[in-house]
Amino acid sequence: MTLDSHVTAQEPKDTGHVPGNVLVPMGALLLGLLLAALDQTIVSTALPTIVSDLGGLEHLSWVVTAYLLASTAATPLWGKLGDQYGRKKLFQIAIVIFLIGSALCGMAQNMGELIGFRALQGLGGGGLIVLSMAIVGDLVPPRERGRYQGLFGAVFGTTSVLGPLLGGLFTEHIGWRWVFYINLPIGVVALVVIATALRIPRKSAQHVIDYLGTFLIAAVATCLVLVASLGGTTWAWGSAQIIGLSVLGVVIAVLFVAVERGAAEPVLPLKLFRIRTFTLAAVISFIVGFAMFGAMTYLPTFLQVVHGISPTMSGVHMLPMVVGMLLSSTGSGQIVSRTGRWKVFPIAGTGVTALGLLLLHQLDQNSSTAEMSTYFFVFGFGLGLVMQVLVLIVQNAVSYEDLGVATSGATFFRSIGASFGVAIFGTIFASRLGEQLAAAFRGVSLPAGLSASTLQADPRGIAALPPALRPAALHAFSVSITDVFLYAAPVALLGFVLAWFLKEDRLRGSVTAPDVTETLATNPVQRSSYDEVCRALSVLGTREGQREIYRKIAARAGYDLLPAASWLLLRMRKYGSVEPGVLAGRCVVPLSVILDAERQVEERRLAVREGLDLSLTDQGREVADRLARAREESLAELLGDWWGPDRPTDLDRLVKELTDQMCGSQREQPQGGAAAAGVS
Structure with missing residues (x-):
């Protein structure tokens, strides 16, 4: 029996809502979140086709990186502006920015335009994620909040599965531009419903917004990613441009530290780094994001180019990785909440992730579906073991006043790691592919219009090669992609070593593992300390x-x-x-x-x-x-x-x-x- 579990939202005098009216705006918020979360993953299976159409294979990683960087940098700003000026208005602005970015992405005529418009789309996407979750707190009372935030978390879990599948379907049947155009009708519906049905109280919370700190940390991340993605490909590592970017990044980082020391409400309080557990968890989060998004970006290219799998089926082939993540995240979260013991999971998770990367390195053009699925599952299982627990141990290590910012900080580093990982993977791939194709066709007479450089720019050229030459081209692509995983394995092993230095403090009663699907998000959703405790206590209430x-x-x-x-x-x-x-x-x-x-x-x-x-x-x-x-x-x-x-x-x-x-x-x-x- 469940006593009085049928509890409605706050009374009209508090929120302006009767209980039934909560469901309609809640649905619109879920639609908005769906859009932003989907665009983190839907592009991956479309990337090989986009590159073939627009050219610029060496810049493939930036289609993903631009979105991640922009949404990550903008998230804390959206959260505080929503507190100050009203979340409904800001949420509508975020939808409009996102839809403009989506329309422009669909109309892009070259890779440069697409990357710029993806950044604009990410700017709106960061607002959609953080504001949709914050508005839940305006609509429902604390006791119900855990259940509703679980629904929002489920959207992330669903999009991690649906993203690659839908990206493949649209690309294969109606064109890759519909990967972006599909956002328009959904976004318009969300916009109309929010405008007409959402009534939330105007709660003005005064903040001293750290605009300069937000800009500087975004600039540091951008410099790092530019060095990682352009070094060794567009510019030599010892070139003036790369050295200049590196020096600029260091100077901005020093300036950021100086600014944060004097900021009234720093975007990332430096005192958190005096807590060993937070610092270690931040580095491990960076490594997890590095491995996860780097692999998710290049595995579809491996499947489609090397194995000739359709975009839709490449999404299906990636499901074992997602299933592995969901299973291990669910299991680890439940075990930690019941036993209070957590240290084994970051150790095991980083170790299994490193093993998964080494297994992915073993793949080639002759690998069977069963072999690929097994290796994908192992890799995903390792990521799932560590992702959820990192958020939990950070929450457990900090004081109450820093709970909210520490939680978003841990995910912030995973987002930066994702951006950095995709860029590094892209650099290694582009560099290795040029070398492998040049070696494979050195002294070989290719058909008119085809060369190592044209094959590198457009993988569809492989189909035009004589049958005797195709295996060499496929092998070049296969080795270039799988070598990426070999180079990433030592990074995961570093995380494994660092995990041993984590101190297993006893968990507070209110620190429970967040909903498994919430931890799949890369964006550092910024909730207040109050909201985080509220979520934990409400989840405990429903579990008991x-x-x-x-x-x-x-x-x-x-x-x-x-x-x-x-x-x-x-x-x-x-x-x-x-x-x-x-x-x-x-x-x-x-x-x-x-x-x-x-x-x-x-x-x-x-x-x-x-x-x-x-x-x-x-x-x-x-x-x-x-x-x-x-x-x-x-x-x-x-x-x-x-x-x-x-x-x-x-x-x-x-x-x-x-x-x-x-x-x-x-x-x-x-x-x-x-x-x-x-x-x-």
């Missing part, structure tokens, strides 16, 4: 089961009461009285259970009948007060050392709010007499 909660708080208060009797007493304390018959018809608790509870509280003289209503006696009010205190103490215990004499007032408010909501919603109350009047 309401019957067990009421049994525990009765025992804590020193009473031998039925769970439903405790529930009735708390309802009467909050609403003044209850009418058991009407209550049974308006909530999910069976009538027989309510009648047993009613009989017990009457026999013990904790409540008396007044007509059809049941009201507390003086003794009953004392018992209900103790039950309420017991629930508050139980929640406070979960906060561990965050719940001290100098605890933040918002934590105090959260515990009281969650305690109050245990009684249920006013919607389930009769609409007349004492019941309607007695709202505490």
Whole structure:
């Protein structure tokens, strides 16, 4: 049985919403999030075709990198601007920017245009992700927030599977430009629904926005990625351009440190790096993003070019990797939340990821589907073991005031790692491919219009080669891509070594593994410390089961009461009285259970009948007060050392709010007499 699990959103006086109205704007928010999350993965299977159409294989990685960099850098800015100027308006602006970027990407005529428009699209995408999750907090009360944020997290899980499949389908059947055009009708629907149905209170929170810090950290990341992607290909490593970019990156990094030391609300507080666990987790997060997105970008190219698999089927072939990630993330999260032991997972995860990269290096043009699927699964399984746990251990290592920024910081480094990884993989691939093709066709007479350089620019030229020469071209592409994984393996091994230095501190009760699918996101979604604790406590509440909660708080208060009797007493304390018959018809608790509870509280003289209503006696009010205190103490215990004499007032408010909501919603109350009047 689940007691009072059917709880609605906040009352109209608080949010401007009746419960049924929450579902429509929630659907629009999910659509907005779907757009941004999908565009992180949908392009991967379309990339080989895009490159063949627009040219510029050496810049393939930038189609992904531009989006990731822009969305990562913009995320903290969107979050704070939403706090200051209202999230609804900012969310609409983010949708418009994203749709403009999508339309322009679809119309791009060369690789340079596409990369620039992808950056614009990423700018809007970062806003869609962070604001959609923040608006959930405006629409629903803390007790329900974990469930709704789980839905939003599920969107990320779904897009990780659907992205490559849809990208392949559109590319194969209606053209790669529809990978971007498909966003337009969905975005317009979301825009219209948000404009007409979303009503959220205007909560203005004053922030000193760290514009300079945000710009500088984005500039440092851009310099690093430019060096990684252009060095050794467009410009020699010792060229003035690469050296200049490297020096510029170092100078900006020093300037960033100076600015953050004096910032009122730094985008990335430097004091976090004094916490060893945070620093190690940040580096390991960087490595995970490096490996994950580097592989996801180049595996479709391997499948389509080397094995001649269609874009759609290349998405299908990548499913074992996603399945491995989901299985290991789910399992590790549950084990950690139940046992409190977590250190084994980052160690095992980085080790298995390194093994997966070495296995991927073994692939060639003769590898079977079963072999490829197995290696993809191993690689994904390793990533899943470590991704979710890194967020959890960072949350556990910092003080309450830094909880929100530390959580987004861990994911921020994974996003930067993803950008850097895709760029590095791209450089290695382009460099190796040029060497391999030149060696394969040195002294060989190729058909008119074909050369090593034209094959490098457009893989479709392989089909025009004489049958005797095709294996050499396929081998060149195969070796160039799989060598990328060999070079990435030492980076994963570095993560494996660093993971051993993590200190396994005892987990706070409120630190639970976030929803598995939330950790698939690369964007550093910035929620406040309050929101993070809120998510954890609400998830704990739903996991325990309401019957067990009421049994525990009765025992804590020193009473031998039925769970439903405790529930009735708390309802009467909050609403003044209850009418058991009407209550049974308006909530999910069976009538027989309510009648047993009613009989017990009457026999013990904790409540008396007044007509059809049941009201507390003086003794009953004392018992209900103790039950309420017991629930508050139980929640406070979960906060561990965050719940001290100098605890933040918002934590105090959260515990009281969650305690109050245990009684249920006013919607389930009769609409007349004492019941309607007695709202505490």
